Amino acid sequence: LPGILVQTVLCNAVYSGMGLSKRLFDRCGSLPIWSLAPFARLFVGDFPRHMISGGIILGIGLALGYRADAGPIGVVGAFLVLLAVGFGFGWCFIVLRLLVRTPTTVMTLGFTVLFPLVFASNVMVDPATMPGWLEAFVRANPVTWIVTAVQGVMDGTVTAGAIGLALLAPAVLALILMPLSLRLYRRSRSAAPRLEDPVPLEDLGEAVACAKLLTHRVFGTHLGQRALHDLVDPVRRNEDNTVDIGHDKIAGI
DSSP states (O other): OHHHHHHHHHHHHHHHHHTOOHHHHHHHHTSSSOTTHHHHHHHHHHHHHHHHHHHHHHHHHHHTTOOOTTHHHHHHHHHHHHHHHHHHHHHHHHHHHHHSSOHHHHHHHHHHHHHHHHHTTTTTSOGGGSOHHHHHHHHTOHHHHHHHHHHHHHHTOOOHHHHHHHHHHHHHHHHHHHHHHHHHHHHHHHHSOOTTSOEEHHHHHHHHHHHHHHHHHHHOHHHHHHHHHHHHTTEEEOTTSEEEEOHHHHHTO
């Protein structure tokens, strides 16, 4: 059961990246708030997900006859370790989401990496029964350390060294990927075009052509021409061969 709990939390960590909405992040970027506040919002939602899914697994295990030797205190301690693991590994998929276009790509790449780590661990099989080369890999796998620590907490046989090994990988991932996520987020914000910035005429021409084609197909010729006029009307030409788009009028379209 401890191994299944760890597997569940690691799979749930993928949704930390899938739940990242770049549109929402763009809106938060214009507010006078802490830079990591949008990321904190993700983890506030992740913690209940970990607790609920872990509670379901634990409930099924209890119904099938599993009992934690350490009692309720051991179960609570194990869930605290699982939350720390979910927090650390969640940053991997947040960084991945900031690098790829769609949440589906995050899920595909995330599970492609997670499945070998999970199945090549002591979640399902005792490493002592494996071939020598595979046993060496499994014992060096961070997932094995986490499972061993969670099992020890629930059995009441855990040591400080086991807890330290279990939290080593999540701590290192969080320390490295938190500033990296913030850097990627700020870079994407700085690269995004703003309405108040001058727009080159060639870019405006492409935008007007697309707007004309779209409005013609959706609304018909007459309404399309009217919508196109409303779009081009707030455009003002500058001396440096660029144009400014009126913010208030564009915002109201």
